[in-house]
Amino acid sequence: RISIESAYKVAYSFTLLSSLFMAVGAYYTEEPYPLIAIWTFAALLMYTYDAGPQTKRLGLIGNIAISLMVGAVIVYGAASVSLAETEIVIYAAIVAFFANLAREIIKDCEDMESDEGRKTLPMRIGLMNARSVAYVFILASMVTLGLAHYIGPLEYHHIIFHAPAIFILFSLNGPLFHGDDHKAQQNVRVGMLLGLIAFAVQVSVL
Template sequence: MNRYLRLFRFGNGLMGMLGVLIGAFLASGTGIVDHLWSLAVACAVVVSFMAGGNALNDYIDREIDKIGHPDRPLPRGEITPRAALACGIGGLALACVLSLLMGSWTSTVVVTAAAVLMVTYEVYLKKTGFLGNLEIAILTGMLFLYGGAAVNNFEGNLIFAAMAMLVSVGREIAKDIEDMGADAGRKTLPMAIGVGKASAIAAIFYIIGPILSVYPLVAGMFNPLYCLVFVADAIFIYCAIILFKDAHKSQKYAKYAMMVALLAFILGVI
């Protein structure tokens, strides 16, 4: 059983559950307690979806992982490629079916669209560079949208999804810059246009996100505690500056900035 937990990377599923719960809280505040059934289903959907996505990823990358991640179940021979593929397709399909239990077509549409994006990314877009970066960012933003859908307030999280998508694009490009030496065979953005231009594009995405973060405050959506988001904004701007010299440090600090921003969102709703 442990080998399947490693295939599914269950810890990632728990983080996905947390993302959905935060998205639901942002969309409904304390009203979240009125949607416990929907939230339970949403958490099950996310765990199933991420388990399927990770299994599909390991199936697609099974040859590459013999070098890059030899400790994973497929390279070690603990799970057959056929079993991993079945788990991948089964997990994504189960997520789509479970979403029907929420009684919301919005939820089902979001999950189905995410599943299509996941398969498209793993099979094709992963090797295309920037389009792959965009897709990963969209999937990140969809966690907020799905959390909102679970409490019948899909539209309420659009601004948060947009911010998450923008800074995620910047971080994904920074990761590609950092991994250039190990990305042979992939058409990543820095390989296509050069590190300097790719860094500039990533920096723009890092900065647009913080600009959008001002809107919830101006619109009166949050209480003053939301001002903590400006700390996250400052970190993102710092990431944009240091990206030109240290991609690893930039993407690492961007992750910290995302955590601070999430905390600001939560405090702003309380």
């Protein structure tokens, strides 16, 4: 464990490193403005999550902020090679956003008893209703994934690469119905990882 003062120093050091790496990336990429814009957007989300309005205390708003940052990571990586506006990147970011939003809500269900000083979605509408909302966001991620293969840049039959992730995410209704929030949010994490791997395989191999 470290002191609060040391923690602040570490945080400032990583912030400086992040800004330096962003500046280097912007210098070498052909289209620097998307990279700078995404980094600035994510930095503002991170700052307002812990300071300022402290969106982490606002339940669903904080969940959305974190999920936007998760989606921004994908777009930021693409922006570093001037591909931020590529269709597959946008679809992948939206899928990640919805899936992570579901996971954040499920984690709030899991941590409901220890979440003092926060107005989480489960506290507002109840555990079962919050779990239902989380599953709706899981379905939204699956719909987005389907659209990427049906009207988007990917071949429809290539959705088979996402079969493991789809199976894991669709089967979440079991642990959610039984109140096993820990298993559910861990399964979402695994599903997201498998989905991102599938996107990477499609981009690099097909």
